[in-house]
Amino acid sequence: MFDFTLLINAVYVISATLFILGLKLLSHPSTARKGNLVSSIAMFVAIIVTLLDKNIVSFEWIVISIITGSVVGGFAAKRIEMTSMPELVSLFNGIGGLASVAVGWSTVLGNSDLSIFVLFVTFLALLIGGVTFSGSVVAWAKLSEKIAGRPLVFKGQAFANVLLLVLVCLSAYLFITEPTLLTWHYLVIGLALVLGVMVVLPIGGADMPVVISLLNSYSGLAACAAGFALENNLLIVAGALVGASGIILTNIMCKAMNRSLVNVLTSGFQAVVKNEM
Amino acid sequence: MIAIYLLFILMLSVFVGFELIRKVPATLHTPLMSGANAISGITLIGALSMAGGESGQWATWLGAAAAFFATVNVVGGYMVTDRMLAMFKKR
Numbered sequence: 603m604f605d606f607t608l609l610i611n612a613v614y615v616i617s618a619t620l621f622i623l624g625l626k627l628l629s630h631p632s633t634a635r636k637g638n639l640v641s642s643i644a645m646f647v648a649i650i651v652t653l654l655d656k657n658i659v660s661f662e663w664i665v666i667s668i669i670t671g672s673v674v675g676g677f678a679a680k681r682i683e684m685t686s687m688p689e690l691v692s693l694f695n696g697i698g699g700l701a702s703v704a705v706g707w708s709t710v711l712g713n714s715d716l717s718i719f720v721l722f723v724t725f726l727a728l729l730i731g732g733v734t735f736s737g738s739v740v741a742w743a744k745l746s747e748k749i750a751g752r753p754l755v756f757k758g759q760a761f762a763n764v765l766l767l768v769l770v771c772l773s774a775y776l777f778i779t780e781p782t783l784l785t786w787h788y789l790v791i792g793l794a795l796v797l798g799v800m801v802v803l804p805i806g807g808a809d810m811p812v813v814i815s816l817l818n819s820y821s822g823l824a825a826c827a828a829g830f831a832l833e834n835n836l837l838i839v840a841g842a843l844v845g846a847s848g849i850i851l852t853n854i855m856c857k858a859m860n861r862s863l864v865n866v867l868t869s870g871f872q873a874v875v876k877n878e879m
Numbered sequence: 880m881i882a883i884y885l886l887f888i889l890m891l892s893v894f895v896g897f898e899l900i901r902k903v904p905a906t907l908h909t910p911l912m913s914g915a916n917a918i919s920g921i922t923l924i925g926a927l928s929m930a931g932g933e934s935g936q937w938a939t940w941l942g943a944a945a946a947f948f949a950t951v952n953v954v955g956g957y958m959v960t961d962r963m964l965a966m967f968k969k970r
Binding site: 622625634649664667697701702713811830832834843847 | 881882885888889892893894895896897899900901902903904905906907908909910911912913914915916917918919920921922923924925926927928929930931932933934935937938939940941942943944945946947948949950951952953954955956957958959960961962963964965966967
């Protein structure tokens, strides 16, 4: 069969350009809607051309998941109340993180001879994706008042978080040295999920939009890590764009509220932060 | 070597991302966040090759699940962003 690799990558270049252009247009009020359209075209083109990949041999699962995904996503976006849009964005973001976890996991399950570098970036995709997912779900629950919206802090939280970070590092070591053992996969994903909950729990009230923006940045980084694992340029470019612009946006939002980014980020590692707002 | 080449791409994209969002009016914060979120659904193109590949049953199923999640993120993300921005214009 004819090899489409060159064509795919050429179209990826166009797609990456359109993503950059779309983001640029999106940051000016008069052109914002056009920017969103440009970026959705970039996504569409990228998806279509990816289907020519020679590694794709069967299409039934692809068709099923794309159709059901479009229906669910479209339905949720159309039916949502205007007032609960931030919650929905948070939820979509979490689902995006979950997708990165699934891609990362699928990579380690599908290949038994991965290099240490690929294993490391796969670990990052699992970790960041997992944190994004559980963190976004907690943020969604807080915003929709399923759980208390105020910062939840408890005694020994800083200690628990440091312990958690040590465990995450340990799990990285175990995962990279013995990637075929499923136990370590569960351990990495489980710890990532707990970490996401712990990161978002101590943040609340007026800080919530900042957290969602930060988690959005994380979901970009997770996509970026998955891009390294799959050696896919466009995933890296788009993921890095979202990751970097997300961090900057988070920073801008923090400044607007007279808070420093570090202050919001480390809420779980210090005594209760009094929110003056 | 390929790792270095990929890191190179990463570094450049990070700088572009930083520069793009330097000055953005406060009203656009939420739509921009939502729009960027839809872009992060780009994981979909990674998911496609896993869902359609033949590297084992579990890898395929996880790939299909990833494709489903990413599609929800992409389609929902773009549509919500468009709704937000449409609301803006009327005011």
